Amino acid sequence: MALLNKEDAQALLKKVLAFATADETEVSLSGVEGGNIRYARNSVSTAGDTSTLTLAVRSVYGKKSAVASINEFDDVSLKKVVKRAEELAQLAPENSEYMPMRGAIDYKESKTFVASTAAITPDTRAEAVLKSIKVTKENKLEAAGFIEKKTTFTAVMNSKGFFGFNKGTDVIFSVTTRNQEGTGSGYAARGFNDVSKLDTAGATKIAAQKANGSANAKAIEPGKYTVILEPVAATYMLENMFRGLDARSADEGRSFMSKPGGGNRIGEQLMDEKVNIYSDPFHPDLPDNTWNSEGFALDRVNWIEKGMVKNLSYSQFWAQKKNVAAGPFASNIIMDGGTATLEELIKGTERGILVSKLWYIRLVDAQSLLLTGLTRDGTFYIENGQIKYPIKNMRFNESPVIMLNNVDALGKVERSISVESNRSYLIPPMRIRDFTFTSLSDAV
Amino acid sequence: MKRRDFLYLGGITAGAGLLKPARLFAAEEFLMPADLALKKRLADLALNAATSKGATYADVRIGRYLSQSVNTREKRVQNISNTETNGMGIRVIANGSWGFASTDDLTTDAIARTADLAVQIAKFNAKLLEEQVQLAPQKGYGNVSWKAPILKNAFEVSLKEKVDLLLHVNDIALQNGANFINSSISCVNEQKYFASTEGSYIDQDVHRIWPTFTVTKIDAASGKFQTRNALSAPMGMGYEYLIPDKKEELDGIFTLYKKRYDILEDVRLATKQVSEKLSAKPVEPGKYDLILDPSNLFLTIHESVGHPTELDRVLGYEANYAGTSFLTLDKWKSGNFKFGSDLVNFVGDKTQVGSLGAVGYDDEGVQCGKWDIIKDGVLVNYQATRDQAHILGLKASQGCSYADSWKSFQFQRMPNVSLQPGKSALKVADMIKNTEKGIYMFGRNSYSIDQQRYNFQFSAQLAFEIKNGQIVGLLKDAAYQANTQEFWNSCVAIADESDYRYGGTFSDGKGQPGQVSAVSHGCATSKFKGVNVINTGRKL
Numbered sequence: 001m002a003l004l005n006k007e008d009a010q011a012l013l014k015k016v017l018a019f020a021t022a023d024e025t026e027v028s029l030s031g032v033e034g035g036n037i038r039y040a041r042n043s044v045s046t047a048g049d050t051s052t053l054t055l056a057v058r059s060v061y062g063k064k065s066a067v068a069s070i071n072e073f074d075d076v077s078l079k080k081v082v083k084r085a086e087e088l089a090q091l092a093p094e095n096s097e098y099m100p101m102r103g104a105i106d107y108k109e110s111k112t113f114v115a116s117t118a119a120i121t122p123d124t125r126a127e128a129v130l131k132s133i134k135v136t137k138e139n140k141l142e143a144a145g146f147i148e149k150k151t152t153f154t155a156v157m158n159s160k161g162f163f164g165f166n167k168g169t170d171v172i173f174s175v176t177t178r179n180q181e182g183t184g185s186g187y188a189a190r191g192f193n194d195v196s197k198l199d200t201a202g203a204t205k206i207a208a209q210k211a212n213g214s215a216n217a218k219a220i221e222p223g224k225y226t227v228i229l230e231p232v233a234a235t236y237m238l239e240n241m242f243r244g245l246d247a248r249s250a251d252e253g254r255s256f257m258s259k260p261g262g263g264n265r266i267g268e269q270l271m272d273e274k275v276n277i278y279s280d281p282f283h284p285d286l287p288d289n290t291w292n293s294e295g296f297a298l299d300r301v302n303w304i305e306k307g308m309v310k311n312l313s314y315s316q317f318w319a320q321k322k323n324v325a326a327g328p329f330a331s332n333i334i335m336d337g338g339t340a341t342l343e344e345l346i347k348g349t350e351r352g353i354l355v356s357k358l359w360y361i362r363l364v365d366a367q368s369l370l371l372t373g374l375t376r377d378g379t380f381y382i383e384n385g386q387i388k389y390p391i392k393n394m395r396f397n398e399s400p401v402i403m404l405n406n407v408d409a410l411g412k413v414e415r416s417i418s419v420e421s422n423r424s425y426l427i428p429p430m431r432i433r434d435f436t437f438t439s440l441s442d443a444v
Numbered sequence: 445m446k447r448r449d450f451l452y453l454g455g456i457t458a459g460a461g462l463l464k465p466a467r468l469f470a471a472e473e474f475l476m477p478a479d480l481a482l483k484k485r486l487a488d489l490a491l492n493a494a495t496s497k498g499a500t501y502a503d504v505r506i507g508r509y510l511s512q513s514v515n516t517r518e519k520r521v522q523n524i525s526n527t528e529t530n531g532m533g534i535r536v537i538a539n540g541s542w543g544f545a546s547t548d549d550l551t552t553d554a555i556a557r558t559a560d561l562a563v564q565i566a567k568f569n570a571k572l573l574e575e576q577v578q579l580a581p582q583k584g585y586g587n588v589s590w591k592a593p594i595l596k597n598a599f600e601v602s603l604k605e606k607v608d609l610l611l612h613v614n615d616i617a618l619q620n621g622a623n624f625i626n627s628s629i630s631c632v633n634e635q636k637y638f639a640s641t642e643g644s645y646i647d648q649d650v651h652r653i654w655p656t657f658t659v660t661k662i663d664a665a666s667g668k669f670q671t672r673n674a675l676s677a678p679m680g681m682g683y684e685y686l687i688p689d690k691k692e693e694l695d696g697i698f699t700l701y702k703k704r705y706d707i708l709e710d711v712r713l714a715t716k717q718v719s720e721k722l723s724a725k726p727v728e729p730g731k732y733d734l735i736l737d738p739s740n741l742f743l744t745i746h747e748s749v750g751h752p753t754e755l756d757r758v759l760g761y762e763a764n765y766a767g768t769s770f771l772t773l774d775k776w777k778s779g780n781f782k783f784g785s786d787l788v789n790f791v792g793d794k795t796q797v798g799s800l801g802a803v804g805y806d807d808e809g810v811q812c813g814k815w816d817i818i819k820d821g822v823l824v825n826y827q828a829t830r831d832q833a834h835i836l837g838l839k840a841s842q843g844c845s846y847a848d849s850w851k852s853f854q855f856q857r858m859p860n861v862s863l864q865p866g867k868s869a870l871k872v873a874d875m876i877k878n879t880e881k882g883i884y885m886f887g888r889n890s891y892s893i894d895q896q897r898y899n900f901q902f903s904a905q906l907a908f909e910i911k912n913g914q915i916v917g918l919l920k921d922a923a924y925q926a927n928t929q930e931f932w933n934s935c936v937a938i939a940d941e942s943d944y945r946y947g948g949t950f951s952d953g954k955g956q957p958g959q960v961s962a963v964s965h966g967c968a969t970s971k972f973k974g975v976n977v978i979n980t981g982r983k984l
Contacts, residue, residue: 260667441899
């Protein structure tokens with residue numbers, strides 16, 4: 001029951017809308033079927049399957065709005081949830097910023113659904129995990145990892161005529177490999193819509209190389225260094241910046257996108273000219289939903305173009321207040337790269353540090369977007385184009401905005417996932433000058 | 445608003461987008477406890493179904509989880525949401541392995557199917573197992589119950605009362621010159637029923653509340669902005685936490701709160717302080733003696749003591765996500781690993797009244813208690829569940845099992861890990877008087893620690909400079925960086941019990957798929973000698 005096709009979802013939502021009497025009504029369905037395996041110490045620890053389907057009804061009277069939701073689908077329950085949302089809306093305080101619902105739109109189908117991913121069974125998940133454990137055992141390492149598959153759908157309809165339907169699949173895999181002595185650790189993470197692209201043994205081999213290569217690391221003095229951030233490290237750092245691409249907080253003067261003296265930084269050269277960051281739900285390597293629940297069709301939006309701030313997202317309310325077009329925040333983010341491989345970036349580095357992964361990044365200062373965090377699972381010193389030796393992990397205090405001003409070179413774009421949110425991005429490896437490390441860590 | 449009106453509030457939204465979807469319980473039943481006899485019947489059905497399929501042990505959790513949050517900014521309500529989920533989680537051991545499955549369909553057939561699935565998963569996992577599950581013995585308690593000792597159920601307080609309070613908070617900030625103010629109240633009620641094949645039938649009612657705000661002020665001339673967050677603590681209490689009581693206030697350099705909180709007074713002070721932060725002096729980097737108020741120190745305890753003493757991390761079960769721990773078993777076995785100075789005593793304690801971690805029994809039916817983790821500065825114990833107790837040679841679990849939902853697998857989570865107050869009488873004022881070059885910090889702010897919990901960095905909402913025993917003014921851009929063991933060994937003073945307070949978090953993340961838990965850390969203001977402080981100011 002959790003996953004409905006477009007026709008069944010549309011019929012169900014029409015039926016619910018027919019029960020509504022409010023000025024405006026929006027009904028939405030979301031379904032998830034998922035399953036996961038978690039393993040540690042080269043052995044499965046937990047495994048589980050989930051399946052949920054939820055209906056939410058938003059009723060609006062004038063500028064008063066409310067939501068009620070339910071996960072029962074007989075006619076009595078459907079009528080009950082509509083009635084409840086309407087009663088709630090009438091009790092709600094008026095919201096001066098409420099914006100009317102939008103009508104029908106044309107949108108193109110997304111490419112987020114892959115049938116073979118949806119067909120993953122507990123057996124195939126276990127097989128993928130076994131392949132990973134085999135690699136770690138061969139390398140005399142211990143693995144802890146996680147694989148999760150999700151098939152989802154979302155359908156939204158409103159009384160102004162809007163209807164959107166999207167289904168998608170996602171599989172994520174991550175593995176940490178450690179040596180018996182606890183002196184070396186490696187990591188790899190992958191995320192795809194299409195499970196055929198997932199190679200758990202291949203990813204685990206990379207993690208194993210990092211684990212064995214990072215053993216017995218040397219300490220170097222913290223300070224400013226040229227760094228090469230691998231995509232999984234760069235992704236986590238930049239994810240913290242992507243969340244701030246919002247016009248309202250910038251215009252209000254409380255964001256790194258606020259312009260000194262008032263307004264926002266649109267039109268300002270804020271980063272190096274090599275930096276291009278955009279959203280594109282039609283990108284073949286990172287497909288995403290092509291509409292959003294506010295009733296907008298989504299297309300490519302350039303956020304940073306040749307280092308200049310090109311766009312910020314505007315909610316409908318803020319766009320009206322500022323007399324500009326509303327620009328919703330698209331969910332996928334892509335940063336253009338270059339043609340160099342990671343090996344070529346290393347080769348072109350006179351002295352620097354290769355960072356495999358970053359960890360526990362938190363905001364220190366919202367004004368400059370200063371972040372702190374640490375390196376983890378494989379940090380290496382580079383000299384004359386070669387990796388010389390593993391080094392101990394270090395804490396950094398650095399702003400991604402300053403970092404993208406100091407871009408020296410970009411490599412080939414890769415699909416990568418954030419180690420905190422598990423969201424997928426397309427991000428290149430990057431060589432950055434003057435990255436600020438502030439202290440040493442004994443952690444492995 | 446009448447009580448009945450509140451009962452119907454499934455969610456009111458003022459912004460774009462939808463509330464988090466959740467099942468609505470029939471409104472008229474929202475505050476009524478479900479029938480215990482019915483829960484027992486459903487639990488027995490699940491336990492029997494599991495054992496009939498080959499489980500050698502089974503437990504079942506039937507849960508109703510309610511949450512409400514009210515969010516406002518300036519003069520308007522941004523969002524009100526009530527969520528509620530109901531269902532059953534069945535955990536089994538079959539062929540020596542754990543298996544778990546859950547359902548929100550509480551019909552006879554669905555429960556039997558779910559129990560069967562849990563056993564199947566256990567049997568499948570058993571083929572990939574290196575070592576069979578060993579459970580510490582646990583007696584069945586029969587029919588027992590536990591209820592958080594709250595005075596005023598937050599879910600019975602009208603929405604209007606909460607909205608009026610928050611808009612009053614906002615008005616005070618705006619009238620006193622704040623540019624922006626966000627405020628919120630979050631409430632949680634976990635109604636949990638646990639049953640196991642060992643004969644326990646445990647009914648529990650857990651309550652939590654967290655009021656907070658952020659005041660923002662912008663200096664138009666420079667374009668700089670500063671914020672100051674509430675100095676409240678999330679608590680395992682009812683709405684009474686928001687009813688001020690002079691007996692629960694402490695006189696410090698400003699008023700501090702124990703188990704009651706005056707949000708209106710705090711926002712008045714915060715608005716004044718946020719202006720002072722705008723013109724505060726940037727900190728000079730270097731070594732300082734730090735005096736840390738519990739509103740700041742709790743988070744340092746959480747990250748540098750709570751997490752590294754989680755036994756699952758020590759063993760490597762969290763290696764792929766939250767990390768491992770520097771407090772390895774050999775350090776514990778040595779019996780002389782000096783974690784901190786002689787003054788430093790930490791206990792695991794799930795009995796602390798009003799704390800977030802307080803329950804009668806954990807989520808695998810173990811009665812909760814209190815035990816030493818760090819004694820006179822030495823590592824003496826960890827935090828363990830039933831399947832880990834044997835590793836430490838314990839005869840019983842320490843009651844550290846928790847799941848954030850009926851649909852989540854219960855696993856080892858942090859109890860309240862609390863620093864014991866100083867044994868001799870010592871006031872904070874005396875600590876300040878005896879400090880030549882120091883910083884006195886309040887409130888949680890930025891926090892980060894490595895995956896084995898050696899190196900950390902924390903900042904604060906307020907950092908007051910101390911010179912020659914006197915507070916001379918606010919500093920900005922100050923963050924302290926230290927190594928955990930060095931930091932706790934630099935602890936030279938802990939205020940006495942009269943200063944003891946809780947700090948805590950509603951959403952400590954761990955596990956894959958991720959789960960959250962709520963936990964408090966009790967402590968009194970403490971002093972640390974010669975800690976490295978950095979300046980975090982940057983310009984774009």
